[in-house]
Amino acid sequence: MAAIAQRLSFSASLRNQRGWKTALIFAAPAILLFTLFIVVPIFNAAGASFYNWNGLRAPTADKFIGFNNFLQLLGNKTFQRALFNTGLLIGASLFIQLPLGLAMAALVGGRRWGSVAFRMIFFLPFILAEIATGLIFHYIFDGDVGIISVVSQWFGGPPIALLADPNLAIIGILVAATWKYFGFHMMLYIAGMQAIDRSLYEAAEIDGANAWERFIYVTVPGIASTIRLSVFFAILGCLQFFDLVVPLTGGGPLNGSHTIVSFLYYFGIGRMRIGFGDAVGVVLFVICVVVAIGYRRWVMRND
Amino acid sequence: MTDQALPAVRTIEAKVHFANPIGSLVRLLVLFTIAGFVIIPLLSTALGALKTKGELRTNPFGLPTQWLWSNYAGVLTTPHVWEMLGNSFSVGIVTVLITLAVAAPAAFAFAHLKFFGEQLLFNYLLLGLTFPFATAILPLFLQIRDLGLLDTHWGIILPQVAFGLASSVLLMRNAFRHVPAELVEAALIDGASYARIFWSIVLPLSLPILSTVAIVTFVNSWNNYLLPLVVLNSASQYTWPLGLMQFQGLYSTDWPQILTYVTVTIMPAIIVFLLAQRYIVAGLTAGAVKA
Numbered sequence: 001m002a003a004i005a006q007r008l009s010f011s012a013s014l015r016n017q018r019g020w021k022t023a024l025i026f027a028a029p030a031i032l033l034f035t036l037f038i039v040v041p042i043f044n045a046a047g048a049s050f051y052n053w054n055g056l057r058a059p060t061a062d063k064f065i066g067f068n069n070f071l072q073l074l075g076n077k078t079f080q081r082a083l084f085n086t087g088l089l090i091g092a093s094l095f096i097q098l099p100l101g102l103a104m105a106a107l108v109g110g111r112r113w114g115s116v117a118f119r120m121i122f123f124l125p126f127i128l129a130e131i132a133t134g135l136i137f138h139y140i141f142d143g144d145v146g147i148i149s150v151v152s153q154w155f156g157g158p159p160i161a162l163l164a165d166p167n168l169a170i171i172g173i174l175v176a177a178t179w180k181y182f183g184f185h186m187m188l189y190i191a192g193m194q195a196i197d198r199s200l201y202e203a204a205e206i207d208g209a210n211a212w213e214r215f216i217y218v219t220v221p222g223i224a225s226t227i228r229l230s231v232f233f234a235i236l237g238c239l240q241f242f243d244l245v246v247p248l249t250g251g252g253p254l255n256g257s258h259t260i261v262s263f264l265y266y267f268g269i270g271r272m273r274i275g276f277g278d279a280v281g282v283v284l285f286v287i288c289v290v291v292a293i294g295y296r297r298w299v300m301r302n303d
Numbered sequence: 304m305t306d307q308a309l310p311a312v313r314t315i316e317a318k319v320h321f322a323n324p325i326g327s328l329v330r331l332l333v334l335f336t337i338a339g340f341v342i343i344p345l346l347s348t349a350l351g352a353l354k355t356k357g358e359l360r361t362n363p364f365g366l367p368t369q370w371l372w373s374n375y376a377g378v379l380t381t382p383h384v385w386e387m388l389g390n391s392f393s394v395g396i397v398t399v400l401i402t403l404a405v406a407a408p409a410a411f412a413f414a415h416l417k418f419f420g421e422q423l424l425f426n427y428l429l430l431g432l433t434f435p436f437a438t439a440i441l442p443l444f445l446q447i448r449d450l451g452l453l454d455t456h457w458g459i460i461l462p463q464v465a466f467g468l469a470s471s472v473l474l475m476r477n478a479f480r481h482v483p484a485e486l487v488e489a490a491l492i493d494g495a496s497y498a499r500i501f502w503s504i505v506l507p508l509s510l511p512i513l514s515t516v517a518i519v520t521f522v523n524s525w526n527n528y529l530l531p532l533v534v535l536n537s538a539s540q541y542t543w544p545l546g547l548m549q550f551q552g553l554y555s556t557d558w559p560q561i562l563t564y565v566t567v568t569i570m571p572a573i574i575v576f577l578l579a580q581r582y583i584v585a586g587l588t589a590g591a592v593k594a
Contacts, residue, residue, distance in 0.1 A: 022497040023418040026408035030468055033405060034428055037465035041442030048442070104337060107330050114334065120580060121338050124345075127576050127583060129526040131544040132568045135551060135561060136348050145359040145558050147347055179341065187588045211326060240437040243528045247548060261437040261529075268441055269533060277441045285438040 042285065045278045053275035069279035078267070079280070082258040085170050089241055089259065092174040093181070093234040100178065101185030102227070106215050108186075109193045119190065122183035130180070134247025137176040138163065141248075166256030169249045173257060176244050181237070185230045192226030193219060228300050235295070239288055260284050345569070352563040359558055374563040383538050387546040394456050394542060395524040398463045399517045402471055405464060406516065410475030411501045415487050425476075431469030437529065444533045458534040459542070463524055471516050474586070478512035479505055515586035518579055525572070543568065 049070070051063045073079050104122055108115040125133065140147050143161025152160050162172045196219065204214045220227070242261035245251060251258040251266055258266070260280065268277015343364070351359055352374055353367045362368070378384060412418070413425050443462055452458035482505050490500045506513070528544040535541055541549070547564055554560045576583060 019416040019497065020418045023412040023416040023421070026412040026416075026497075026501075027424060029405045030409035030428065030472060031424060033461065033465045034431060034468050037443065037446065037462045038431060038439060041439050041446045044445065045439065045442035100337070103333075107334055112330075113327075114331070118334050118338060120577075121341055123580075123584060124573065124576060125341060126587070127522055127526075128569050128572055129528070129544055129547075131526075131528050131547050132565050135547065135565050136344050139348065139351065139558055139562060139565075140344055142558065144556070145356060145363075147343075147363045150360055150363050179344065183341075184587070187584055191588050242437055246528070247551065261440075264437070264441070265529070265532075269444065274441060274445070281438045281441055288438065 045281050045285075048275050049278040049282045051275045053278075054272050063275075065275075069276050070283070072276065073279050073283065078255045078258060079263055081256065082260050082263040085173075085257060086238060086241065086259050088170060089174065089177065089238040090235055092178065093238055094231060096174075097178045097182045098185050098227075098230060098234060101182040101230070102189055102220075104182070104186045105189035105193065106219065109190045109219075119187070122186055124183065125180045126184045128180070130243030131247050133176060133180050134244045137172060137179070137244075138248050141172045163249055164253060166252070166254040169253060169257040173244055173248050176248060177241070180244070181234075185234070188226055188230050188233075189223055192223035196222035225300075225302075232292075232295050232300065235291055236288060239284060239291070260287075348562050348569075349566050351559060352566045354559055356557070356559055371559065374559055375567075377560055378563050378567055381550065383541065383546065386539055387541050387543050390456065390541060391525055391543040394459055394463075395521045397456070398460050398467075398524045399520045401460065401464045402467055402520045403513060403517060406468055406471040407475055407506065407513070408501065409468075410472045410479055411497075411505055413472065414476045414479035415482075415484065415500075415505070416497065428469050428472055431466065432473070436466055440529060440533055443530075447534055453534060454536045454540055455534075456540065459527070459530050462530060463520075463527065467520050467523065471520065474516055475509070475512055478509050482508050511582075515582045518582045519586035522572075522575075522583065 050066055052065045052068070053063055104118075108118045108122070139145070141149075141160075141162040143149050143159050143164055146160075149159045149161065152158065163169045200218050200222070201214055204218050209217065240261055241259045242265065245257065245259055245262040249257040251262045261284070264277050264280040264284070268274065268280055347363055350365075350367060351363070353370050353372065354362070355369075355371065358367060409428075413421065447453055447458045447462065450458075452461070486504060487500055490504060491497075495503075526544065527542070528548075531542045531545050535545060538546075538549070547568055550564045551561055
């Protein structure tokens with residue numbers, strides 16, 4: 001007995017000592033890479049946003065312009081439009097994309113006919129490259145050869161060039177985003193549904209609940225934490241939305257379809273106004289952090 | 304008594320049987336409609352790649368009257384096209400290898416070792432989960448430039464690894480924890496080092512999660528656009544998505560040609576997806592759910 005106890009305490013102390021050194025060696029590369037490429041740059045960005053800087057030489061004191069970049073930004077009509085468009089994206093996600101994903105999850109979540117095949121079809125767009133997706137929908141919405149326009153003309157309507165209209169181009173982006181991402185949210189919901197206790201459904205059925213009532217009173221409360229999580233992902237994803245904008249509209253026409261990040265790219269990097277672009281980045285960062293912390297604190301506090 | 308109860312039972316049964324066929328029909332109708340919304344754009348793209356521009360206008364949905372395979376010849380003879388495919392491939396593979404090499408030991412440390420600051424360091428890494436990639440793109444560009452990695456593939460690979468670390472480490476740590484602590488303990492008593500335990504016990508028991516992380520990392524790398532766009536300048540270094548946008552600029556309104564490029568882009572992805580869908584779905588959703 002004593003020998004075993006001795007051995008155990010020996011192993012425990014061994015564990016603590018050698019564990020410490022091993023942990024240092026094992027975790028160091030990950031921590032270093034993470035710090036070098038994520039943490040350090042964001043601090044640099046925060047600093048540079050107070051300078052009128054083209055990014056070439058280190059910004060000097062005479063280029064310090066305080067909050068000027070931020071003031072310019074807030075007064076910029078294109079940036080206001082980009083904020084509005086990003087808000088539209090969030091709205092379309094929450095009120096079209098996610099409900100569509102939830103409805104499809106309800107229809108293909110179980111073991112009914114065709115469920116697995118439909119699941120795969122709905123999820124497929126999520127793994128395709130954004131650039132390819134954007135080009136596909138650029139074609140669909142093209143005023144000359146696009147499907148929408150051609151079908152409209154079949155029925156005697158006018159040709160429709162959605163992406164050529166500064167006010168409507170964003171709708172094309174919303175449709176493409178819905179197409180690409182609703183299947184991802186559907187998969188999240190399906191994963192959540194599989195954790196719901198079967199007996200709840202049986203109990204509801206005995207109580208006479210129909211399919212719709214079982215969905216509303218058992219399924220939805222059962223996956224409430226998953227829904228809260230998917231809302232969180234949807235909002236953060238919309239705030240960072242960029243890749244689909246480039247092949248669809250490039251932010252045009254007349255800068256009508258920019259998002260926050262496409263604005264950052266075209267007006268910051270594209271025009272080598274690093275300080276100005278960093279100010280956009282800082283605004284976006286602050287929005288994201290406020291959303292993330294606020295959401296976790298107020299909405300997801302019990303998850 | 305029984306005579307009275309029976310009709311009630313029968314109506315319930317009747318209701319159930321009556322409700323099912325109509326319910327199923329509506330369900331299928333909805334499913335096929337949404338499936339059409341998903342598939343029609345893909346199908347008209349793949350078919351459009353084989354049509355003339357004139358036929359795109361008259362016959363957007365049907366099979367081509369003449370199968371114009373020559374569009375594919377146009378793709379294959381474009382300068383740099385093989386180079387770009389090769390670039391995307393090698394960038395993806397190296398990103399996967401480094402991600403595994405860096406994330407797995409860290410995940411092991413967080414799963415099975417006790418050390419000072421463990422929780423703090425782990426939370427520090429997890430910041431990366433809610434950290435928007437896009438906000439950092441400008442400073443990241445400067446950082447890459449200062450490291451002398453601009454216009455090199457390392458300038459894409461290392462940041463990709465860094466941004467994938469949070470979810471990779473989280474996924475792996477959760478899986479490594481399923482290896483019983485008693486097993487690790489027993490191996491320690493037998494004199495095995497942690498490195499040996501990691502390599503000979505934990506890794507072989509965790510192959511599914513390693514495959515999942517590998518595939519998801521590769522897909523993300525293959526599709527990445529913003530980072531290569533900012534980092535790369537020379538066409539010989541371009542990855543495929545950059546090439547794709549360049550082709551669009553080149554052919555502007557020659558839609559059949561552009562659709563051919565798009566088809567070439569999405570076909571491998573669809574095939575890989577069908578082959579490895581279990582891992583892909585698990586990885587892309589589990590990473591999200593467990594966050």
